[in-house]
Amino acid sequence: MWKVSIIRERCTDCGECLDACPGEVYELRAGRIEVAHPDECHGCHTCEAVCPQEACSIEEE
Ligand code: SF4
Ligand code: SF4
Numbered sequence: 001m002w003k004v005s006i007i008r009e010r011c012t013d014c015g016e017c018l019d020a021c022p023g024e025v026y027e028l029r030a031g032r033i034e035v036a037h038p039d040e041c042h043g044c045h046t047c048e049a050v051c052p053q054e055a056c057s058i059e060e061e
Pocket of ligand 1: 006010011013015052
């Protein structure tokens, strides 16, 4: 299992993580990027790599 979180203080809601994620983990809701389906994460770390703010956090649990 992977724990997906967004560090809100850093996130600018740019959507890069949503666009890059091969699953459906992130969603845009009312202008904010949210972790909608964390169970779909398979730990590829792509969102961490593309986030310009280093605001994506993927941890194994
Ligand atoms: S890529 Fe980073 S800054 Fe952009 S919406 Fe995702 S978490 Fe926020
Ligand atoms: S680690 Fe991969 S599968 Fe998980 S949220 Fe990030 S881009 Fe999506």
